[in-house]
Amino acid sequence: MVKQVRKVILVTGGTGLVGKGIQTVIAQEDKCPDEEWVFLSSKDANLLDEADTRRIFEKHQPTHVIHLAAMVGGLFHNMRANLDFFRNNMMMNDNVLKMSHEFEVKKVVSCLSTCIFPDKTTYPIDETMVHLGPPHDSNFGYSYAKRMIDVMNRGYAQQHGCQFTSVVPCNVFGPHDNFNMENGHVIPGLIHKAYLAKRDEKSFEIWGTGKPLRQFIYSLDLARLFVWVLREYTEVEPIILSVDEADEVPIGDVAQAILKAFDFQGDVIYLTDKADGQFKKTASNAKLRRYLPDFKFTPFSQAIQESVDWFKANYDSARK
Numbered sequence: 600m601v602k603q604v605r606k607v608i609l610v611t612g613g614t615g616l617v618g619k620g621i622q623t624v625i626a627q628e629d630k631c632p633d634e635e636w637v638f639l640s641s642k643d644a645n646l647l648d649e650a651d652t653r654r655i656f657e658k659h660q661p662t663h664v665i666h667l668a669a670m671v672g673g674l675f676h677n678m679r680a681n682l683d684f685f686r687n688n689m690m691m692n693d694n695v696l697k698m699s700h701e702f703e704v705k706k707v708v709s710c711l712s713t714c715i716f717p718d719k720t721t722y723p724i725d726e727t728m729v730h731l732g733p734p735h736d737s738n739f740g741y742s743y744a745k746r747m748i749d750v751m752n753r754g755y756a757q758q759h760g761c762q763f764t765s766v767v768p769c770n771v772f773g774p775h776d777n778f779n780m781e782n783g784h785v786i787p788g789l790i791h792k793a794y795l796a797k798r799d800e801k802s803f804e805i806w807g808t809g810k811p812l813r814q815f816i817y818s819l820d821l822a823r824l825f826v827w828v829l830r831e832y833t834e835v836e837p838i839i840l841s842v843d844e845a846d847e848v849p850i851g852d853v854a855q856a857i858l859k860a861f862d863f864q865g866d867v868i869y870l871t872d873k874a875d876g877q878f879k880k881t882a883s884n885a886k887l888r889r890y891l892p893d894f895k896f897t898p899f900s901q902a903i904q905e906s907v908d909w910f911k912a913n914y915d916s917a918r919k
């Protein structure tokens with residue numbers, strides 16, 4: 600009889616939007632008897648601190664790591680704190696990859712983002728273009744720090760033969776998002792604002808012109824793809840995890856979908872003096888489609904409705 604080798608999968612950032620999505624998928628859909636999953640929060644270990652990072656690796660002795668922990672924020676948070684985004688993410692990434700090497704972790708999957716690609720570029724963006732020019736000025740700190748994960752992955756592969764790879768999600772949303780209206784991303788921000796506008800019978804504000812285009816992936820779909828990458832994907836090069844190019848939507852339409860989910864009938868105002876950020880970052884999921892041609896993404900309106908319903912049901916405890 601062949602003995603199964605037990606995997607211990609350490610998920611940094613296991614309490615965030617994406618981490619909670621993976622927890623849900625593993626608990627409800629995709630348990631594997633030879634896998635033990637450990638989901639970390641910043642309370643378990645501060646990954647900015649090398650000694651604390653070593654302590655948590657010593658405790659769990661992971662064979663696999665999904666590295667999600669990061670300083671994460673929407674356009675307006677990035678514009679205020681580029682230096683912090685750069686330094687904090689560089690530190691966390693360096694600590695996690697260094698310990699993964701030291702503890703002989705078999706595979707690490709880290710997380711980039713489609714917002715780190717060059718600003719002046721041709722479309723659609725693909726995986727070969729990560730380093731081909733400066734990122735958008737609004738989030739240069741986050742972008743350069745994330746790009747360095749790819750540099751480190753290639754270095755660890757070249758010098759030490761490590762299998763450290765990365766995925767590149769488009770904008771993510773879903774239950775357990777950060778619904779803070781100043782620092783968070785557009786969908787959780789607009790959901791929170793729509794909730795308050797409906798409750799208090801006030802007008803609803805959209806920042807910017809509503810014209811920029813974005814691709815959005817539901818956190819549970821991304822979680823399913825993460826589990827597939829961990830188990831099946833063997834390249835060091837990144838892979839974009841995004842909905843199709845045809846599913847790119849203007850921010851104004853996103854706002855309308857959220858208002859529909861709330862059945863909001865009040866006034867809608869565009870604050871056009873607020874920044875629009877990058878106009879678009881259209882990414883190709885052709886590589887993903889070559890591997891998984893039949894993967895079905897949750898329809899956008901259904902995913903928005905589920906996220907709105909989750910926020911309404913968890914208003915008191917949601918991160919906001």
Ligand code: NAP
Binds near residue numbers: 644670711771772
């Ligand atoms: P999130 O909801 O803000 O969660 C961040 C996670 O990181 C939390 O679990 C947090 O722990 C942890 N963390 C933060 N600072 C830490 C520290 N110093 N030490 C240890 N843990 C720390 O973020 P997310 O949206 O799930 O993002 C997950 C990954 O996806 C990130 O790498 C992000 O860059 C990437 N990504 C996100 C998006 C998006 O639209 N959200 C798009 C593309 C890529 P606590 O809960 O204890 O604070």
Ligand code: GDP
Binds near residue numbers: 785788789792874
């Ligand atoms: P990005 O995709 O990295 O730029 O980050 P966001 O998720 O923060 O999305 C920013 C886009 O949504 C910009 O075009 C903003 O002008 C627009 N937007 C509209 N209303 C809001 C809001 O309430 N919060 C945020 N974060 N962005 C908003």
